[in-house]
Amino acid sequence: MSPLSQVLIFKIVFTIGAWCIPLLLFPTSRFKSLGFKVPEPILYFRLLGIAYTALVVGYVFGLQTSLGGGYPANIVWVGIVSNGGAFLYLVLNAVSGTWASWENPARVLMWGSLVLTGLITAGLIIFGVWSN
Numbered sequence: 001m002s003p004l005s006q007v008l009i010f011k012i013v014f015t016i017g018a019w020c021i022p023l024l025l026f027p028t029s030r031f032k033s034l035g036f037k038v039p040e041p042i043l044y045f046r047l048l049g050i051a052y053t054a055l056v057v058g059y060v061f062g063l064q065t066s067l068g069g070g071y072p073a074n075i076v077w078v079g080i081v082s083n084g085g086a087f088l089y090l091v092l093n094a095v096s097g098t099w100a101s102w103e104n105p106a107r108v109l110m111w112g113s114l115v116l117t118g119l120i121t122a123g124l125i126i127f128g129v130w131s132n
Contacts, residue, residue, distance in 0.1 A: 001067070004076070004131065007123035008063040011079065014116055015056050018109065023049030035103030055082060076128035084121040090114040 022031075023045045031038045031045070039045065055078070062075030090113060093099065099110045 003123070003127040004071075005063060005066040007120060007127055008059050008066060008072075008075075008079075010123075011083070011120050012056055012059050012063065014120070015052055015059070018113065019052045020049055020056060023052065034109075035106030037102070071128075071132045073128075073132070076124050079124045080121055080129070083117045083124065087114065087117040087121055090117060 028038050028042050058075050058078055062072035062079075065072040065075075090110065094111070094114055099107050102110070
């Protein structure tokens with residue numbers, strides 16, 4: 001299995017577990033108990049969960065291409081923009097202290113997301129763009 005396929009598998013699992021399932025299925029009370037600020041209405045969280053699920057569908061198609069020996073250029077670039085943009089936005093919010101007053105585990109998830117989106121972006125650049 002290629003390193004790019006491994007990056008895509010990690011991205012798929014991380015996105016489903018950390019973002020899709022919670023954003024689509026968790027009740028407001030669960031988000032609050034985790035220390036998150038919840039927008040009212042929660043509709044915005046649900047829409048974001050749907051958008052992340054759509055990205056996962058693209059990553060799955062990209063993974064199939066990669067496992068078949070092809071290079072999924074489109075999904076590599078979608079991933080770089082999506083994860084790279086998220087990484088930069090999380091860095092700006094970390095520096096400005098946006099989640100400094102949040103309770104754990106919300107803070108831990110935000111810091112973890114910052115690190116993981118940065119690593120995923122790097123993996124897509126190194127094993128996607130630079131290797132092809």
